[in-house]
Amino acid sequence: MTASSPKIALLGTGTMGAGMTRSLLRAGLPVTVWNRTVEKARPLADDGATVAESAADAVREADVVITMLFDADSVESVIGDVADAIGDAVWLQSSTIGPDGTARLARLADERGLTFVDGPVLGTKGPAEQGKLVMLVSGPADAIDRAQPALDAMGSRTMRLGDEPGRASALKIVANAFIGTLTAAIAQSVALAESLGLDPADFTGALAGGASDSPYVQVKGKAMIEGTTEDAQFQLDGVLKDLRLARGTAEQQGVTLSLLDGAVEAYDRASGDGHGSEDMAGVVAAFRPAG
Structure with missing residues (x-):
């Protein structure tokens, strides 16, 4: 110092x-x-x-x-x-x-x-x-x-x-809209692979190293597959709050809301089922068959 x-x-x-x-x-x-x-x-x-x-x-x-x-x-x-x-x-x-x-x-x-x-x-x-x-x-x-x-x-x-204050927060909302939607998309594919009797690790393995891969695919996919979502790197309820902010901002700007609406619905459902304090990877619960 x-x-x-x-x-x-x-x-x-x-x-x-x-x-x-x-x-x-x-x-x-x-x-x-x-x-x-x-x-x-x-x-x-x-x-x-x-x-x-x-x-x-x-x-x-x-x-x-x-x-x-x-x-x-x-x-x-x-x-x-x-x-x-x-x-x-x-x-x-x-x-x-x-x-x-x-x-x-x-x-x-x-x-x-x-x-x-x-x-x-x-x-x-x-x-x-x-x-x-x-x-x-x-x-x-x-x-x-x-x-x-x-x-x-x-x-x-x-x-x-x-x-101008606000430009940084606008970019943060843009980035978190992507991160939240990406994680929900990973969760959807993990749940789909499971429902088809596939090893969901084969899904993340197939993408590994390719143009569609990302650290989130591997890290969040692994947490979903292994059920290790209790260690919250980014709490699910926090993502839900940010996606609602993004949706409100997009609506004001006239941006089509299809993906944001779906992502908010998924995180909201997972939160309502008791996963709100888990890592955002807990959104996978919203895509798995009930029961």
Whole structure:
């Protein structure tokens, strides 16, 4: 750590927030964390983080405040309560909330005199823990520059998408619409192979190394086939939330919704059957025959 290392406050220590915290600490940045359920944040003290009892305590001395919460309502509630304590810090908003949610929070920042950067991330639990996320950012260039040490610690690269907040969140929705739909398509083929009496591993094996292959085909396909969806890299209910955001955005833009409608239906059905806290690969349950 150097004298110029920015002090980081990270609000929200769920799966992604905890991994991001550890990556920041590995880079030598001082980090204070807060979580609504403080017990979930306390293990990060063993990694070197300071655990704050309140969000206001977490942000008071920070140079960069990162929010990694579930939705726009959660972020708005927390930041609304602590805005006066944030002061001149850069607010790096990393929760997935879509363009409309980002517009809401940008207005809040303007009203409260906060420096706002739209900063969602691409990646799941593993990349968050490894500091290999793709950092998507849009906002004032000087504010992004101030947050760059944190961005570098958490990500393998940073994509700057302009000065206008919302562009980064728009790209995040585009990417997650693809990821969620792709995983549902893998699940459908796994279930179809099973129903035909095939070894579903032959499906993923047939694609391996070819033009249609991807890491998701192999990793998510394996989890579906082996039934190891309890270890959530990207929680199914989180994907469902993001796909609903994508569907709403697509509808506003007049984009045909056929695939998004089907994907939302599948994840919703799997969540309703009790798989919401599992990895997104648990969507395979929506495609398997009932009973």
